[in-house]
Amino acid sequence: MKLTVDFDRCMGHGRCYAVAPDLLTYDEEGFVTIRGQTIDVPDDQLEAAREAVESCPEQAPALIE
Numbered sequence: 001m002k003l004t005v006d007f008d009r010c011m012g013h014g015r016c017y018a019v020a021p022d023l024l025t026y027d028e029e030g031f032v033t034i035r036g037q038t039i040d041v042p043d044d045q046l047e048a049a050r051e052a053v054e055s056c057p058e059q060a061p062a063l064i065e
């Protein structure tokens, strides 16, 4: 499973990395560092990734099979 974050949708609300601190982190402006990128999600971080997707008010992150 992969996690992607749409660059243009991400507004830096910070909810995704708050609910998935072992998977995501943030830059100096408060944007998730994988903004505009796609990463592999380790199996033990799948639930955190799902929570990150659900937490974002901009629907920026998405899981990809």
Ligand code: SF4
Pocket (backbone or CB within 6 Å): 005, 009, 010, 011, 012, 013, 014, 015, 016, 017, 030, 031, 032, 055, 056, 057, 058, 059, 060, 061
């Ligand atoms: S992906 Fe969503 S919750 Fe995460 S920093 Fe961007 S806007 Fe905020």
